[in-house]
Amino acid sequence: MNRLNLVAAVALASMLAGCGGGDAAPEQYGANPQLPAQQRGLLPDMVIARPAAWGDRLPTVPQGYTIKAIATDLRIPRQTLVLPNGDILVAEGRGGNASKLKPKDVIAGYIKAKGTSPVKGGNRLTLLRDANGDGTYEMKTVFADGLNAPYGLALVGDTLYVADQDALVKFHYSVGQTHADGPPVTVTDLPSAINHHWTKALAASADGRYLYVGIGSNSNITERGMTAEVERARIWQVDAQTGMHRPYATGVRNPTALAVQPGTGALWAVVNERDELGPDLVPDYLSSIREGGFYGWPWSYWGRHVDPRAQPQNPEKVASAIVPDYSLGSHVAALGVAFSSPAMGAKFADGVFVGEHGSWNRSNPVGYKVVFVPFRDGHPAGNPIDFVTGFRGGDGLTRGRPVGVTVDPRGALIVADDLSNTIWRVTPGAASAAMKPAAPVPSGAMSAGSVGNAER
Amino acid sequence: MAVIVERTRWAFHPLNAVFLAGAVALFLGALLSDITYFRTYEIQWNNFSSWLLAGGLVVGAFAFLAAVVELFRNRWRKSRAWIYALLLLATWILGFIDALVHARDAFATMPAGLVLSVIVVVLACVALWIAVAGMRAGGVS
Numbered sequence: 001m002n003r004l005n006l007v008a009a010v011a012l013a014s015m016l017a018g019c020g021g022g023d024a025a026p027e028q029y030g031a032n033p034q035l036p037a038q039q040r041g042l043l044p045d046m047v048i049a050r051p052a053a054w055g056d057r058l059p060t061v062p063q064g065y066t067i068k069a070i071a072t073d074l075r076i077p078r079q080t081l082v083l084p085n086g087d088i089l090v091a092e093g094r095g096g097n098a099s100k101l102k103p104k105d106v107i108a109g110y111i112k113a114k115g116t117s118p119v120k121g122g123n124r125l126t127l128l129r130d131a132n133g134d135g136t137y138e139m140k141t142v143f144a145d146g147l148n149a150p151y152g153l154a155l156v157g158d159t160l161y162v163a164d165q166d167a168l169v170k171f172h173y174s175v176g177q178t179h180a181d182g183p184p185v186t187v188t189d190l191p192s193a194i195n196h197h198w199t200k201a202l203a204a205s206a207d208g209r210y211l212y213v214g215i216g217s218n219s220n221i222t223e224r225g226m227t228a229e230v231e232r233a234r235i236w237q238v239d240a241q242t243g244m245h246r247p248y249a250t251g252v253r254n255p256t257a258l259a260v261q262p263g264t265g266a267l268w269a270v271v272n273e274r275d276e277l278g279p280d281l282v283p284d285y286l287s288s289i290r291e292g293g294f295y296g297w298p299w300s301y302w303g304r305h306v307d308p309r310a311q312p313q314n315p316e317k318v319a320s321a322i323v324p325d326y327s328l329g330s331h332v333a334a335l336g337v338a339f340s341s342p343a344m345g346a347k348f349a350d351g352v353f354v355g356e357h358g359s360w361n362r363s364n365p366v367g368y369k370v371v372f373v374p375f376r377d378g379h380p381a382g383n384p385i386d387f388v389t390g391f392r393g394g395d396g397l398t399r400g401r402p403v404g405v406t407v408d409p410r411g412a413l414i415v416a417d418d419l420s421n422t423i424w425r426v427t428p429g430a431a432s433a434a435m436k437p438a439a440p441v442p443s444g445a446m447s448a449g450s451v452g453n454a455e456r
Numbered sequence: 457m458a459v460i461v462e463r464t465r466w467a468f469h470p471l472n473a474v475f476l477a478g479a480v481a482l483f484l485g486a487l488l489s490d491i492t493y494f495r496t497y498e499i500q501w502n503n504f505s506s507w508l509l510a511g512g513l514v515v516g517a518f519a520f521l522a523a524v525v526e527l528f529r530n531r532w533r534k535s536r537a538w539i540y541a542l543l544l545l546a547t548w549i550l551g552f553i554d555a556l557v558h559a560r561d562a563f564a565t566m567p568a569g570l571v572l573s574v575i576v577v578v579l580a581c582v583a584l585w586i587a588v589a590g591m592r593a594g595g596v597s
Binding site for chain 2: 040042043101102103104219220221222223224225226276308309310311312
């Protein structure tokens with residue numbers, strides 16, 4: 001093959017792959033990410049995780065920290081909640097019932113499924129208990145089952161709220177309980193038709209009066225039609241007493257985890273943005289959520305960058321689109337967020353942990369780790385710092401995929417891993433150091449992904 | 457003797473006609489759906505186009521294979537058989553690229569998908585024309 005043919009072949013290959021080759025990734029962290037031009041070749045970039053067993057390996061944590069698997073053989077753990085007595089609730093399930101509308105859905109669905117666990121979703125809450133505080137969670141019991149793809153969790157006083165894929169439900173909970181008293185009571189139904197993005201994130205306001213529910217879009221970028229997007233891509237504010245709701249923020253493509261900031265009471269979210277615009281578009285973000293705010297989807301991204309795939313266009317909405325606070329990088333797939341506390345050690349005391357499930361739409365995969373975004377004066381300040389890594393090796397073998405992250409106020413980060421079906425616990429201190437005895441935490445509003453700051 | 461008459465009468469085998477006509481109809485359907493989606497943004501037309509193209513590619517592949525067989529059977533003039541086969545090949549390749557373009561989300565399929573669908577339909581129609589004209593020139597005995 002002469003040189004010209006070679007050049008032509010390379011050009012063709014990169015055209016087919018949507019220019020995956022280069023990957024000199026632009027700096028995409030923080031408030032002002034570089035946004036390259038939109039691109040899409042004939043085939044989207046697809047690099048899917050190749051699952052492998054952990055064996056004797058462990059994820060990597062910073063010097064001076066210890067990681068341990070505290071529960072294995074779960075059935076698709078997604079989000080966790082640390083209860084006042086130190087018990088951990090794990091929501092397990094797999095949702096969505098989106099039909100395959102195009103030949104593409106059949107093919108891409110088959111390929112993407114290879115990067116996930118083959119285990120059937122549990123549709124249950126599992127309770128983990130470490131009674132003597134030695135760091136080993138010797139009790140693993142089903143707290144409630146028969147749920148429908150539970151995801152978001154929040155505790156307000158003696159009420160445990162669970163966001164199923166189709167409804168917000170509640171259980172009565174008293175400290176020390178290991179099994180629900182009975183079936184849950186529905187607070188309100190949630191939009192569930194199709195459920196392309198099925199996860200329903202949940203957080204309770206600091207005073208416990210409202211619940212915030214994250215509802216993802218029903219498509220990547222309206223390819224299921226606009227009628228499928230009624231009441232989608234938004235965050236609901238639900239009155240805990242009445243179940244009445246109103247949209248708190250809209251245009252939020254897929255708000256996969258919510259957290260209320262200790263002290264300020266502000267609502268924060270991690271949001272997954274759209275695919276198939278190139279390896280460095282569109283950044284997933286971490287942002288405080290403004291009441292009544294519109295965040296762009298589907299007509300624009302990162303403020304007013306118009307997405308021509310959403311037609312007819314909507315210039316008025318685009319003009320009102322809010323620029324998110326902090327870019328986490330494109331395609332990292334942030335699925336968990338939790339505010340830290342001084343108990344996590346000086347370097348990680350002020351900021352949020354973010355669980356990144358990892359990319360599919362990128363030839364050079366990103367995510368597949370837990371990062372820490374440092375805060376100063378209540379706002380993100382500085383680049384993300386790797387906190388838990390080693391989920392995906394350079395050889396493409398992937399042993400785990402982080403989802404929900406929760407800070408245990410006693411000084412531990414709980415990480416749910418829905419590929420190896422494991423709950424990981426990261427603690428400050430060297431290996432085998434026993435944790436402090438479980439001291440009761442003041443009861444108050446606690447949410448999956450937020451420290452229970454007892455302001456109630 | 458009767459057997460020989462049968463064979464010469466079918467210069468264009470009925471099965472070939474089914475494949476070719478099927479491909480033309482399916483690609484034409486995809487084009488019409490594309491036009492409607494382009495005008496209305498109604499996503500279901502985009503879904504229709506994708507499946508019609510997929511169907512056209514399946515049937516069109518058989519039509520192309522039949523054309524290749526025709527190359528070796530010497531019932532058509534050599535040049536006509538070659539043009540016919542190459543036209544079908546071009547139709548199929550462009551149809552495949554069109555299908556990949558249609559795998560994009562929402563309006564990212566436009567306008568490239570519509571333009572490709574027009575070209576594919578024109579090529580398929582020319583192929584059909586040559587096949588039918590070839591049938592007459594080949595001489596039904």
